[in-house]
Amino acid sequence: MDHPLTSREFNENLKQLPGVVRRRRPLVHCITNQVAANFTANVLLALGASPAMVRAPEEVEEFVPRADALLSNLGTLDAVQALAVERAVAAAGRVGKPWVLDPITAGLSFRLECVRRLMTHRPAAIRGNASEILALAAVIDERPVDPAALRGVDSTERPEHAVDAAKALARQAGVATAVSGAVNYVTDGERLLEIPGGHPVMEQVSGVGCALNAVIAACVTVADSPFDALAAGLKIFSVAGAAAGKTAPGPGSFSALFLDYLSTLDTLP
Amino acid sequence: MDHPLTSREFNENLKQLPGVVRRRRPLVHCITNQVAANFTANVLLALGASPAMVRAPEEVEEFVPRADALLSNLGTLDAVQALAVERAVAAAGRVGKPWVLDPITAGLSFRLECVRRLMTHRPAAIRGNASEILALAAVIDERPVDPAALRGVDSTERPEHAVDAAKALARQAGVATAVSGAVNYVTDGERLLEIPGGHPVMEQVSGVGCALNAVIAACVTVADSPFDALAAGLKIFSVAGAAAGKTAPGPGSFSALFLDYLSTLDTLP
Amino acid sequence: MDHPLTSREFNENLKQLPGVVRRRRPLVHCITNQVAANFTANVLLALGASPAMVRAPEEVEEFVPRADALLSNLGTLDAVQALAVERAVAAAGRVGKPWVLDPITAGLSFRLECVRRLMTHRPAAIRGNASEILALAAVIDERPVDPAALRGVDSTERPEHAVDAAKALARQAGVATAVSGAVNYVTDGERLLEIPGGHPVMEQVSGVGCALNAVIAACVTVADSPFDALAAGLKIFSVAGAAAGKTAPGPGSFSALFLDYLSTLDTLP
Numbered sequence: 007m008d009h010p011l012t013s014r015e016f017n018e019n020l021k022q023l024p025g026v027v028r029r030r031r032p033l034v035h036c037i038t039n040q041v042a043a044n045f046t047a048n049v050l051l052a053l054g055a056s057p058a059m060v061r062a063p064e065e066v067e068e069f070v071p072r073a074d075a076l077l078s079n080l081g082t083l084d085a086v087q088a089l090a091v092e093r094a095v096a097a098a099g100r101v102g103k104p105w106v107l108d109p110i111t112a113g114l115s116f117r118l119e120c121v122r123r124l125m126t127h128r129p130a131a132i133r134g135n136a137s138e139i140l141a142l143a144a145v146i147d148e149r150p151v152d153p154a155a156l157r158g159v160d161s162t163e164r165p166e167h168a169v170d171a172a173k174a175l176a177r178q179a180g181v182a183t184a185v186s187g188a189v190n191y192v193t194d195g196e197r198l199l200e201i202p203g204g205h206p207v208m209e210q211v212s213g214v215g216c217a218l219n220a221v222i223a224a225c226v227t228v229a230d231s232p233f234d235a236l237a238a239g240l241k242i243f244s245v246a247g248a249a250a251g252k253t254a255p256g257p258g259s260f261s262a263l264f265l266d267y268l269s270t271l272d273t274l275p
Numbered sequence: 276m277d278h279p280l281t282s283r284e285f286n287e288n289l290k291q292l293p294g295v296v297r298r299r300r301p302l303v304h305c306i307t308n309q310v311a312a313n314f315t316a317n318v319l320l321a322l323g324a325s326p327a328m329v330r331a332p333e334e335v336e337e338f339v340p341r342a343d344a345l346l347s348n349l350g351t352l353d354a355v356q357a358l359a360v361e362r363a364v365a366a367a368g369r370v371g372k373p374w375v376l377d378p379i380t381a382g383l384s385f386r387l388e389c390v391r392r393l394m395t396h397r398p399a400a401i402r403g404n405a406s407e408i409l410a411l412a413a414v415i416d417e418r419p420v421d422p423a424a425l426r427g428v429d430s431t432e433r434p435e436h437a438v439d440a441a442k443a444l445a446r447q448a449g450v451a452t453a454v455s456g457a458v459n460y461v462t463d464g465e466r467l468l469e470i471p472g473g474h475p476v477m478e479q480v481s482g483v484g485c486a487l488n489a490v491i492a493a494c495v496t497v498a499d500s501p502f503d504a505l506a507a508g509l510k511i512f513s514v515a516g517a518a519a520g521k522t523a524p525g526p527g528s529f530s531a532l533f534l535d536y537l538s539t540l541d542t543l544p
Numbered sequence: 545m546d547h548p549l550t551s552r553e554f555n556e557n558l559k560q561l562p563g564v565v566r567r568r569r570p571l572v573h574c575i576t577n578q579v580a581a582n583f584t585a586n587v588l589l590a591l592g593a594s595p596a597m598v599r600a601p602e603e604v605e606e607f608v609p610r611a612d613a614l615l616s617n618l619g620t621l622d623a624v625q626a627l628a629v630e631r632a633v634a635a636a637g638r639v640g641k642p643w644v645l646d647p648i649t650a651g652l653s654f655r656l657e658c659v660r661r662l663m664t665h666r667p668a669a670i671r672g673n674a675s676e677i678l679a680l681a682a683v684i685d686e687r688p689v690d691p692a693a694l695r696g697v698d699s700t701e702r703p704e705h706a707v708d709a710a711k712a713l714a715r716q717a718g719v720a721t722a723v724s725g726a727v728n729y730v731t732d733g734e735r736l737l738e739i740p741g742g743h744p745v746m747e748q749v750s751g752v753g754c755a756l757n758a759v760i761a762a763c764v765t766v767a768d769s770p771f772d773a774l775a776a777g778l779k780i781f782s783v784a785g786a787a788a789g790k791t792a793p794g795p796g797s798f799s800a801l802f803l804d805y806l807s808t809l810d811t812l813p
Contacts, residue, residue, distance in 0.1 A: 041581045041597050043310045043351075047481035052526050057481070059310050062353040064385040082581075084600040084624060086353060116602040210807060212585035212595065257590050258803025265527025269479060312579045312620075316750035321795050326750065328579050331622040333654040355622060534796025538748060 016241065016274065023225060023238040025272040028054030032227040035073035036220050037061050037091050039081030039110070042213030045261065046077075049217040052268035053242070055224040061087060066094040075223040076105035078124060079216055080117050088120045095127040104130035104226045107181075108219040109138045113151050121145055125179060131232040132175070133184040133219050133239070136163035143171035146178050165189050169198065182232035184222075186215065190240045194233040201240045204247020210257035211264075218243050241274050285510065285543065292494055292507040294541035297323030301496040304342035305489050306330050306360050308350030308379070311482030314530065315346075318486040321537035322511070324493040330356060335363040344492040345374035347393060348485055349386050357389045364396040373399035373495045376450075377488040382410045382420050390414055394448060400501040401444070402453040402488050402508070405432035412440035415447050434458050438467065451501035453491075455484065459509045463502040470509045473516020479526035480533075487512050510543050554779065554812065561763060561776040563810040566592030570765040573611035574758050575599050575629050577619030577648070580751030583799065584615075587755040590806035591780070593762040599625060604632040613761040614643035616662060617754055618655050626658045633665040642668035642764045645719075646757040647676045651689050659683055663717060669770040670713070671722040671757050671777070674701035681709035684716050703727050707736065720770035722760075724753065728778045732771040739778045742785020748795035749802075756781050779812050 033056045038046055043059055050057040060069040063086060070076060076098045078091045098105045107129040109121055122145055134142065140163060141151045165187035176183040177195035184192045190201040208214045222239035229235040250263035302325045307315055312328055319326040329338040332355060339345060345367045347360045367374045376398040378390055391414055403411065409432060410420045434456035445452040446464035453461045459470040477483045491508035498504040519532035571594045576584055581597055588595040598607040601624060608614060614636045616629045636643045645667040647659055660683055672680065678701060679689045703725035714721040715733035722730045728739040746752045760777035767773040788801035 039597070040309050040578050040599075041585050044313060044481060044582060047310050048479075048526065051479045051481055058380070059308070059351050060380070060383070061309075061351050062385060064354060065352070065383050068383055068385075082597050082599050083603070085602060086355075086624075111596070111598070114598065114603045114606055116600060116606075210586075210589045212582060212589055254804075256800075256804025256807045257586065258800035258807070262525075262527035262531060262800060266523075266525025269525040269527070309578050313582060313750060316579050317748075317795065320748045320750055327649070328577070328620050329649070329652065330578075330620050331654060333623060334621075334652050337652055337654075355624075531794075531796035531800060535792075535794025538794045538796070 016237070019230060020234055020238055021274040023229060024053060024242060024274060026228045027224050028272065030228055031056050032074035032224050033058060033072065034075050034077060034220055034223045035060060035069055035094070036077040036079070037066065037087065037094055038077060038079035038216055038220070041082060042079070042216035045213040046217045046220045048265055049268060050220055050224060052265045053221060053224065053271070057220070061090050063089040063093055066090050067097045070094055070097040070103055071101045073103065074227040076103055077108065077220045077223040078105055079108035079110060079219060080120065081108070081110040081216060083117055083120065091120065092123055095124050095129070099127045104223070104232070106130060106219050106223040106226060107132045108216060109134045109142045111138070113137070113141045118145055118151060128179065129181055130226050131182045131184070131222055131236050133186060133222055133236060135187055135215065136165050136168035136185055139168045139175065139183065139185045140171050143175040146175055165191060169193070173198070182236050184236040184240060186218070186240065190244070192233060192236045192240060197233065199237055201237065202244055204244045205251025207251045207254060207257050207260050208247050211260055214243070238274070242268070242271065245274060246271060285506070288499060289503055289507055290543040292498060293322060293511060293543060295497045296493050297541065299497055300325050301343035301493050302327060302341065303344050303346060303489055303492050304329060304338055304363070305346040305348070306335065306356065306363055307346060307348035307485055307489070310351060311348070311485035314482035315486045315489045317534055318537060319489055319493060321534045322490060322493065322540070326489070330359050332358040332362055335359050336366045339363055339366040339372055340370045342372065343496040345372055346377065346489045346492040347374055348377035348379060348488060349389065350377070350379040350485060352386055352389065360389065361392055364393050364398070368396040373492070373501070375399060375488050375492040375495060376401045377485060378403045378407045378411045380407070382406070387414055387420060397448065398450050399495050400451045400453070400491055400505050402455060402491055402505060404456055404484065405434050405437035405454055408437045408444065408452065408454045409440050412444040415444055434460060438462070442467070451505050453505040453509060455487070455509065459513070461502060461505045461509060466502065468506055470506065470513055473513045474520025476520045476523060476526050476529050477516050480529055483512070507543070511537070511540065514543060515540060554775070557768060558772055558776055559812040561767060562591060562780060562812060564766045565762050566810065568766055569594050570612035570762050571596060571610065572613050572615060572758055572761045573598060573607055573632070574615040574617070575604065575625065575632055576615060576617035576754060576758070579620060580617070580754035583751035584755045584758045586803055587806060588758055588762060590803045591759060591762065591809070595758070599628050601627040601631055604628050605635045608632055608635040608641055609639045611641065612765040614641055615646065615758045615761040616643055617646035617648060617757060618658065619646070619648040619754060621655055621658065629658065630661055633662055633667070637665045642761070642770070644668060644757050644761040644764060645670045646754060647672045647680050649676070651675070651679045656683055656689060666717065667719050668764050669720045669722070669760055669774050671724060671760055671774060673725055673753065674703050674706035674723055677706040677713065677721065677723045678709050681713040684713055703729060707731070711736070720774050722774040722778060724756070724778065728782070730771060730774045730778060735771065737775055739775065739782055742782045743789025745789045745792060745795050745798050746785050749798055752781070776812070780806070780809065783812060784809060
C-alpha cells in the first residue's frame, strides 16, 4: 500500500455536505436488519435526512422510484428480504437511483449467493469491515471465501489488510469502496483516502456500521461522486464518534450523545 | 374549518386518564413495525400499560381475546404481517375488543388494499399525519390516492389541511380520527379538538407516532369514548414531549427523558 | 421450599466470570424477537461478548458451528423463525454447542408446540418468569397449560410460586433452570440458589429478560456448569440493575446507565 491521501485533502464541497443533506432532506429507502433499523432511522433523522423502511417484496418496486437513494443491508437476511432486496436494486437500476451495499456477514452461503446476484446491478458504493470486504472481493473474483475469516459481525482482520482487496474490488466492479475499522480507507480503485476512526467505544454499540451506510446513501444523493459520499459519511461518523466518545461515560450513553451531535452538524472540520 | 375546541375543554375525567391507565395496566396487543417495536414497548411500560407484540398469523386470533386492546400499525408491512393484522382485527370484531389503526404510508398499493380490508372491521380510532389521513379519506371515498402526496413517513401536508378529510373520514367510517403534526386535531365527525404539538425535536425521533398510537389503544380501554382516548393520547405526548424537548440537548437525549417523564405522569394539566 | 443457598455462596470462579467473558469474547448466536434484538446486541457488546443475529432457516445450520453458544428466544415468533429455531437447536445438538431457551409467552398453542419440539434437543439452561416456567413445567409434564395464567410478557405469578415447578422441570428435563422476578431462583433440580432482583425500574424496560438470557448463553461458554452460568447472568443483571436503577431518574435513562455499568464490570461482588 502506497501513500494514501489523508482527510486533510477534504475540499470545501465535501466539508459542506452535512448542511446540504439537511437542506435537501433526501429520502433514503433502507432495506435493513431488525437489529439496526431503529438506530439507522434515528441517525438519518438527526442529520436531517428522511428514512423509509419499506421492505415487502410486494412494495419495494413501487417505492424505489419515490426515494432518492436505496440502502441494501444484508444483516438478518431471510428469503423474503432477499427477494425484496433483489427486486429493489433491479428497480433502482431501471430508474437510475443510486444504491449502497452493506455486505454484512457475506460469508454465509445464502448471502453470498444473494450478493452475487445483487452485484450484477452495480451499487454506487460499498462499505464494510475488513472481513466483509475480503469476502466480497473473493466473490467478485470467483475465489472461494475463507469461512474461518468470518465471525459474526466482527472483523477478524485489520482494515489495512483489506486495502488491496478494496482497490481490486473497486476496479473490477467499478464501485467506490470503503473498509472501516480503527482506521478507515476509501478507494475508487485509483485514489486512496485515509480517515481516522471515531472512538473505540463505537465497537461496543450495535448498528453503528449499518447506520453509517444509510448516511453514505444519503450523501450519495448530494455528493459530487460516490467516492466523496463514502469520504463524507466516514468523516461524519469519525467526527461525531470522537466527540460523543470523549464525553460519554460508556457505550449506553454514547448513542444519545452521538445523535445529539449529529443533529447539530452542518460543516465538517 | 370553524372554531375548534381547544384542550382547555379537557374535563376532569380526561385529566386523570394517565393515572387510570397506570392502575388498570391494560394489555395492549401491538402488531407493529420493526423500527418502532422497541420504543413502543418502552412507552407503554413507562405509562404502566403492558405491551405484547404477538405477530404470527398462527397466534393472533388466540391472543386478541386475552388483550384489552389491539394496535394495527402498517409500517414495514409484509405479506405475513398483513395476514396477521387482518386476522387480528377480525378477531377483535368478534370478541368486541377495540382496535386502533396506524395507517403508515398507506399510499403504497399493497397497504392500500390491506387498509381497505381492515376498514371493514371498524377501528375505534385512527391517528395519522396529514398525508396519511388524506390518503385514508380518499380510500374510504373510493377516490384515487395522489402518490405525489406521499413521501415515506413524512407528511407533505400541514395538519390543518387534513382537518376536513379527517372530519369526512370520521363521519363516513364512524371512527374517531386524529391528524397530528405541529398542531394536532381530533374529531368524531362533529366535535373538533385542537391540541398543541409537543416539541419540534419529536420529528427527529423515529417511532414517536407509532408509540403514540399504542398509547391511544391503551387509553381506549379506560376512556369514556375513542374521541377522549385520542385526546388523552395526544395530550400525553404533547405534555411529555414539551417537557423532555425543553430539557434535551438533542434528539438522542430526548427519548430517555421522554420515557422518564412518562413514567411519572399521573394527571394531565 | 426449604432453605435456599444465597448468593453469598458465590465462589471465586463465579465472581471472575464477567472478566473471563470479556477476555474470551464468545460469539453468541441469538435468534430472538424484533423488540429486544437491539438491546440484546448492545448488552452483549457492553460485556465484551460478540452478538450475531443470524435468523434465516437457510443460514442457521451453517452458522451454529461457528458460534460459541446459541440463544433461542420465542418472542414475536412466526413460522419462519420457528423453523429457524428448530433447525438451529438440532444443529447445536449435532455439533455439541450449548443453547439457552427463553420460553416467552409459551402459553400460546403455536409456541407450546414449538417448545415441545425444542425440548427434545436438550437446552443447557432455561430462564423465564414465574408464569413461563409454570407453563413450561406443565408442557414437560404433559399437563394442560392454564391460559388464564398468561398475560403477555408479564408474569401473573410471583417467582417463589414457581420454584417447585422449576425444580421439577430441572430434574425431569435435566436442564438448569431459573425463575426471575423481584427475587431470582436458580436450580439444577437439587441445589437452589437465591439471587436478589436488581431494581424495580427494570420491569419498565422492554427486553431486559431477553438480554439476560443472551448473557446467560455467553456465560455458559465459560462457566463450570450451566447452573453457574445462570447464577452469573442473574447476578450480573442484579448488580448492574441495582447500580443503574439507583442513579437513573427513570426507565428511559436506565438503559444507557445499565449498558455503561456493564461495560466496566469485571468482577462480581
